[in-house]
Amino acid sequence: MSGNGPSSLGPADQAALDALLGAGFDLGLVPTAQRERAERVGRLLGVLDATPAAGGLVERTLERISRECPSPCTLSLQDRNAVDALEAAGWDAAAVPAEHRARARQVVRVFDELRVGAISGPRAADLADRTIDLVRMAGPVTGLGPAGDLGGDHLGARRGFRLADLVSVAAMVLIGIAVFWPVLGGVRSSAERALCAQNMNNAGVGFGLFGSDRAGRLPMKDDSLLRVSPGLATWWDVGTPGRSHSANLFELVDSGYSSVGELACPGNSLAPILPWMGAEDWREIKEVSYSYRLFGGAHEPRLATLGRGVLLTDKSPVIGRAKRGERVYALERSHNHHGGGQNVLFADGSVEWLESPVMADGDNLWLPKGFDVAHGQRLGGTELPADAADVFVGP
Numbered sequence: 001m002s003g004n005g006p007s008s009l010g011p012a013d014q015a016a017l018d019a020l021l022g023a024g025f026d027l028g029l030v031p032t033a034q035r036e037r038a039e040r041v042g043r044l045l046g047v048l049d050a051t052p053a054a055g056g057l058v059e060r061t062l063e064r065i066s067r068e069c070p071s072p073c074t075l076s077l078q079d080r081n082a083v084d085a086l087e088a089a090g091w092d093a094a095a096v097p098a099e100h101r102a103r104a105r106q107v108v109r110v111f112d113e114l115r116v117g118a119i120s121g122p123r124a125a126d127l128a129d130r131t132i133d134l135v136r137m138a139g140p141v142t143g144l145g146p147a148g149d150l151g152g153d154h155l156g157a158r159r160g161f162r163l164a165d166l167v168s169v170a171a172m173v174l175i176g177i178a179v180f181w182p183v184l185g186g187v188r189s190s191a192e193r194a195l196c197a198q199n200m201n202n203a204g205v206g207f208g209l210f211g212s213d214r215a216g217r218l219p220m221k222d223d224s225l226l227r228v229s230p231g232l233a234t235w236w237d238v239g240t241p242g243r244s245h246s247a248n249l250f251e252l253v254d255s256g257y258s259s260v261g262e263l264a265c266p267g268n269s270l271a272p273i274l275p276w277m278g279a280e281d282w283r284e285i286k287e288v289s290y291s292y293r294l295f296g297g298a299h300e301p302r303l304a305t306l307g308r309g310v311l312l313t314d315k316s317p318v319i320g321r322a323k324r325g326e327r328v329y330a331l332e333r334s335h336n337h338h339g340g341g342q343n344v345l346f347a348d349g350s351v352e353w354l355e356s357p358v359m360a361d362g363d364n365l366w367l368p369k370g371f372d373v374a375h376g377q378r379l380g381g382t383e384l385p386a387d388a389a390d391v392f393v394g395p
Contacts, residue, residue: 196265204349206258211303218301219251236381236395247281249292265289267336291316291393306347314342318366322379
């Protein structure tokens with residue numbers, strides 16, 4: 001690099017790079033006078049894995065992202081809300097409203113990680129400084145040319161870099177982190193999805209044991225209005241005794257057949273994983289991770305009558321929107337997994353990943369049969385399945 005600026009190459013190296021580009025990265029086509037220097041430039045680019053011949057870091061990363069994210073990769077609704085709240089609070093996580101605070105702190109940690117990096121050291125330095133430190137620890141900086149060239153005219157086992165070169169390498173590392181972050185997020189999402197499915201498997205065992213001890217019945221509280229006065233209960237009122245349908249699912253915890261943690265999906269950062277004093281239901285709808293099949297009146301929930309019917313799904317995205325008075329989308333996928341799909345627990349204990357809420361027979365998990373939100377029908381929280389075969393989950 002030259003002294004004209006931190007991102008400019010020296011004239012000799014720039015000419016060598018231009019020649020290498022003009023030769024399509026074929027060293028044999030580079031003029032003899034520039035070949036040695038072009039070879040050094042090519043080796044450096046090879047280390048950074050940035051040459052077209054190597055497939056290109058960015059190109060291969062974007063290809064990987066396109067495989068992992070067939071639809072555009074975006075922030076989840078919770079993260080968007082957390083970032084908005086952070087911005088409004090002047091990027092002070094402590095000043096963010098309580099409902100967004102935990103996720104806001106995670107967002108701040110992500111930004112701190114990108115700024116400070118993951119390599120510990122004796123001092124809190126930025127990425128460029130620590131990159132320089134690591135290069136210095138690897139060996140002496142030698143071979144500086146008179147104009148600060150990549151290797152000058154000195155030959156040796158090591159080629160040295162100027163400070164500006166190292167800062168540029170550090171910038172490349174930071175860009176690499178930014179490019180790879182969606183992929184790393186995808187890996188984390190896959191792990192969360194697997195843990196969520198495992199928790200749902202455990203819940204399936206709980207359902208089976210509960211039914212075995214109760215003549216095949218499925219969990220429903222004796223005082224539930226869904227049992228005694230179906231159609232009158234606003235079943236999405238989580239935490240309200242007698243009304244809440246999530247309290248029926250919580251019967252698995254009350255009866256000792258499952259735990260609070262097993263009914264928490266890792267994709268829901270607000271889900272409690274430990275019990276609390278006097279717990280008989282989740283305290284509010286945002287704590288609920290899984291939506292339980294609704295029953296009512298003549299549709300007494302019995303395991304044997306369901307065959308391989310749906311028992312439980314990742315949390316419905318429709319119910320929360322409807323409860324808040326927002327427009328709902330019949331084909332929306334669960335927010336537990338950033339809109340990628342949902343795990344579904346069947347009455348035979350199996351768990352499947354479904355990318356659509358619409359089953360093979362056309363039944364939509366999120367809505368009663370025949371319900372048409374596209375033409376203005378609104379959920380009020382008292383709706384029940386159209387018949388015993390209709391799968392409708394909530395909240």
